[in-house]
Amino acid sequence: MDASLAVRARGITKCFGDVVALDGVDLDVTEGRIHGLVGPNGAGKTTLLGLLLGLAVADRGSLEILGTPVGRVLSAPDGVAGFVDGPGLYPSLTARQNLAALASLRGPDARTAGIDEVLDQVGLTAVADDRTRGFSLGMRQRLGLAAALLTRPRLLVLDEPSNGLDPAGKRHVHGVLSRLAADGTAVVLSSHRMDDLEALCSEVTILATGRVVFSGPLGKLAAENRELDYRLLTSDPPAARELAAAVRGIEIVDAGVLVVRASVPALDELVARLVGAGVAVRELAPVVSPLETAFLALTEQQEDGR
Numbered sequence: 001m002d003a004s005l006a007v008r009a010r011g012i013t014k015c016f017g018d019v020v021a022l023d024g025v026d027l028d029v030t031e032g033r034i035h036g037l038v039g040p041n042g043a044g045k046t047t048l049l050g051l052l053l054g055l056a057v058a059d060r061g062s063l064e065i066l067g068t069p070v071g072r073v074l075s076a077p078d079g080v081a082g083f084v085d086g087p088g089l090y091p092s093l094t095a096r097q098n099l100a101a102l103a104s105l106r107g108p109d110a111r112t113a114g115i116d117e118v119l120d121q122v123g124l125t126a127v128a129d130d131r132t133r134g135f136s137l138g139m140r141q142r143l144g145l146a147a148a149l150l151t152r153p154r155l156l157v158l159d160e161p162s163n164g165l166d167p168a169g170k171r172h173v174h175g176v177l178s179r180l181a182a183d184g185t186a187v188v189l190s191s192h193r194m195d196d197l198e199a200l201c202s203e204v205t206i207l208a209t210g211r212v213v214f215s216g217p218l219g220k221l222a223a224e225n226r227e228l229d230y231r232l233l234t235s236d237p238p239a240a241r242e243l244a245a246a247v248r249g250i251e252i253v254d255a256g257v258l259v260v261r262a263s264v265p266a267l268d269e270l271v272a273r274l275v276g277a278g279v280a281v282r283e284l285a286p287v288v289s290p291l292e293t294a295f296l297a298l299t300e301q302q303e304d305g306r
């Protein structure tokens with residue numbers, strides 16, 4: 001057993017009747033890391049998160065959470081908090097009353113953070129005494145996060161936590177999750193937003209039809225020899241086009257707004273030539289992120305193999 005692993009899953013299989021939702025899934029999540037779970041609809045993400053939260057048990061395989069093997073009986077593992085399919089809230093109670101109800105359900109001996117503290121953490125202090133019936137999706141998501149933080153979890157499990165959040169809300173929640181991870185909490189979250197995952201996660205697991213098609217550091221996905229399309233804004237577009245056309249390994253995809261298809265070494269060569277020719281590079285960014293490119297390629301490969 002590896003003490004630094006918050007989750008160690010081996011060969012996890014979970015079926016619903018004839019549907020194999022998870023098929024021999026291995027997953028390692030290290031303490032203090034934010035681990036992203038991605039996959040097309042129906043890939044098994046929510047099912048896997050539900051197993052981590054103790055909402056269901058696997059049919060086969062072994063699961064250790066925070067160093068303790070999970071048995072075959074339904075129970076929430078100690079130190080784990082979070083939600084799938086949106087947080088469960090009482091609509092007729094205020095945000096503060098919802099949290100107070102949850103804290104009292106946990107009993108006087110439970111490790112519980114202060115209600116004001118968690119409301120402040122998620123940025124809901126101003127609406128603490130409003131009934132949650134009128135809360136937007138983003139506000140409900142934040143309150144769900146506050147409810148999870150109430151338990152001071154060592155493993156936080158979140159299904160699409162950025163759903164419904166505006167850019168400021170998303171930034172706020174990203175800050176909360178990053179600080180938790182810096183303090184040693186492991187965070188596992190699912191998302192369909194590749195930009196969110198790239199901004200937050202150090203590791204990702206890609207699921208497709210219940211199987212892991214990639215698991216590991218994000219950097220490993222953005223392999224340097226992979227060709228991507230890059231948008232290039234410079235101080236002298238005609239000169240940039242001419243220089244791009246002359247670099248071996250660069251294909252001009254769009255000559256209007258300059259988009260080039262290149263591997264990282266060819267792109268480096270182009271940037272060096274631009275700088276050498278006195279052309280300023282104002283923006284250079286992949287049109288589709290490395291994670292999304294890898295995700296699409298890996299899942300298409302799996303679809304083709306079926």
Ligand SMILES: Nc1ncnc2c1ncn2[C@@H]1O[C@H](COP(=O)(O)OP(=O)(O)OP(=O)(O)O)[C@@H](O)[C@H]1O
Pocket residue numbers: 016019020021039040041042043044045046047048
């Ligand atoms: N309670 C259930 N009863 C029957 N089938 C289920 C149940 N829960 C999940 N499934 C099936 O298991 C498979 C995986 O579902 P799951 O919800 O885990 O996928 P997901 O990756 O979270 O999808 P999405 O991105 O759409 O939320 C799907 O085929 C789904 O229909």
